[in-house]
Amino acid sequence: MNRRFVGLMIVMALFLGGTSVAWGQGQPGTLEITGVPTDVVAGRYDREAGVFFADVRAIAGALIKVKREDVQIVGKTMEWRTDDDYLIFTVDAKLTQDDFELTGDVVEYFGEEKKLKSQGNVVVTTDDATVYADHLDYEEETDQALFTGNVKVVFSDGVLEGERFLMLLEKSELQFFGSFQGEFSDKNSNEN
């Protein structure tokens, strides 16, 4: 496999393998809402429904932050269902771990199903590459990350574009579906 893809695969595997961000199954973690004045509502917890909701869009400088080990998700709105351990971040949603960063209009984590989804202007940035797509679906069980819709993988020396891009992280395989176009500069062409 191309060396440039190997780096991306390793980072994705390290990151997506450890994205369990919730507290429901006895996992330690923290949720923090900062920058909210004392007299302003930062969030509401509906104990009967088991739902925590926070919306700090109207508060300048305020941020919702969820941390578990070295994974962090931030955003301006958040909903967390404690019963099935479902977490959704919207508005400026960003998930980071070390040199991995995922941004999207929406970032969702399905704790029970162990799935991570992101949609709308999805950008995954690692040291080796940046992946753009409309959607990202990751399943922990199969260890697959699927990028769909206007997929663009940008390396330091080239670009790949297509509609569907599957990363089989456990097998270290990449699958491109449909037509894909790529352009790479000459200086690294001997690596291909």
Add this chain to the structure above:
Amino acid sequence: MKLSSRMKKAILVLAILIIAIYLIFRFFIEPPQPQVSVPPSVQLLESRLVGRKDGVRQWEILAQSVLQAGNSVTLTSLDEITMFQDQEPYLFIDADTAVWDRKLDILHLHESQVRDGEDGFYLESDLLIWDGAEETLTSPGPVFILWEGLEIQAAEMVMEAQSSLLYLKDDVRIRDGSMLWRLEQAVYDLEQKLMDFYGRVVLEGEDGDDE
């Protein structure tokens, strides 16, 4: 006996001084008020005291000793205090002493523990203040509450009986199973079971605390 002129002058000055001192005391310094007869305070033993608002029973206290002085009623050796809502008992309070200001309809409860009859509500505070006019129960100091599996701590608390809203202020901690919320302020709607968190919010999950 013949007095020298110096002696005469001295006697004259002394006489003037005595007269001046007498006049000062007589006309310028208020004589002490005569002792007023104070009616003795009333002390009752083994009493049932009932607080009402517009004729509706708000609270009822069984006490071994009731001391009334003016508008202040001090109750000691309390058996039990019952708070009523819509004529039905909804809170029971154990306290060391209670002081009721009849005019203001404010009841101070010292070293109190509050519990309800059905839902397992428990509240502990060094001082609770029941304001009959506002129908609020205030803990101006630290409070500890158990409520439907929640452990709540706060530096101050106000509970509104009419709206069933619990206001928690400063250094608020709410433990819900393995989760610990740390908050600046919270308002808990006890009927709707909704909690609004104000200011900075921190939720800590604890490892291995689940059942």
